[in-house]
């Protein structure tokens with residue numbers, strides 16, 4: 001009997017996909033989303049949450065909403081609310097809410113803290129050191145580079161930086177200028193960069209690994225191959241133009257984004273590697289965190305890993321949530337009832353719920369606000385480099401009605417508003433705008449379907465990578 005009322009806290013495409021997963025449960029009658037976006041209302045059973053006519057944004061407004069609507073279960077998507085203690089605050093008021101508490105969110109909101117914990121637990125990590133003094137960081141780089149010529153480094157802001165706080169440096173001068181740009185001027189990531197981690201750049205293949213934890217049992221989820229860099233390998237001219245318009249002296253730097261798309265199942269994460277990651281990383285981290293910090297980790301845990309040629313995993317970072325856009329291609333494949341699964345995690349009964357997945361492939365492409373010149377008729381025009389740099393919003397979106405009905409369109413940054421003629425229309429509100437997800441029996445079919453459909457969507461500056469899934473078909 002579908003009677004349950006669920007509340008999803010998330011503003012993006014991941015939130016659309018989580019809401020969609022709950023809406024598919026036979027136990028769920030209604031899904032509310034906040035802050036949400038225009039897409040949150042386009043999914044069956046889903047509505048944008050409102051309190052006194054306005055979307056709740058602060059934790060106390062969300063709590064008021066959950067009480068007012070007699071919500072049975074709240075699920076939190078983004079790290080910011082988790083770091084701010086939304087789970088602690090809801091639970092103190094007797095609400096059922098799924099996600100790690102503030103004390104556990106430190107695994108993502110302090111990269112330095114997390115690496116120190118992992119080192120103590122003997123979980124494999126690259127050689128790394130933490131710094132809060134730029135002079136000491138520079139000295140470390142000079143010494144490291146003289147002792148290890150040709151070896152790359154990765155410099156990471158300690159705090160939350162919307163997935164953009166990690167800079168890969170292939171040479172000493174690049175590492176020194178990155179320290180300057182993060183810690184001194186222009187303080188690229190604000191307070192998040194007051195402390196940094198400097199890590200040896202490992203060779204291998206990156207893997208995003210997702211698991212569920214009820215504090216005692218840890219279960220692996222399916223994964224996705226994701227595309228973090230803004231541009232594909234054959235877009236060198238676009239990369240240079242992006243950096244020129246962003247005033248970045250390193251013209252060849254292909255910037256990292258929150259993600260430009262991906263596909264699931266992952267092409268090379270097999271059972272043996274999954275087991276190895278569970279045994280060496282996921283289980284010891286959750287258990288060690290409980291034993292060291294004294295708190296249970298409940299919710300999704302997401303490891304950014306480097307897998308060596310010998311298939312040995314090392315942890316590059318931990319996130320305390322589902323990924324965006326990985327969720328948009330992973331969750332549509334979940335066949336287990338997402339409401340019952342979430343309940344089982346909260347009730348410490350995860351060991352009683354087997355995860356079942358469809359063997360279909362889901363391939364997602366993110367449509368972003370790319371380089372654009374605002375029309376001369378508008379105030380404050382000029383050329384902007386586009387996501388992940390400075391970009392325009394409030395661009396009208398067309399063509400969604402032309403997308404095939406079996407193709408999923410999860411919204412990352414959209415809102416309804418009136419145009420100049422007073423007509424209600426969909427507009428862009430962010431750097432990532434939409435994730436279009438095609439599902440098929442094979443990767444090749446999903447790829448054709450996704451690219452065929454995304455061409456039908458139009459807005460000023462629309463840009464997406466053309467190579468999602470290429471080379472794996």
Ligand code: GLY
Pocket residue numbers: 163226258259319322323324325326
């Ligand atoms: N896709 C990267 C993230 O969610 O952090």
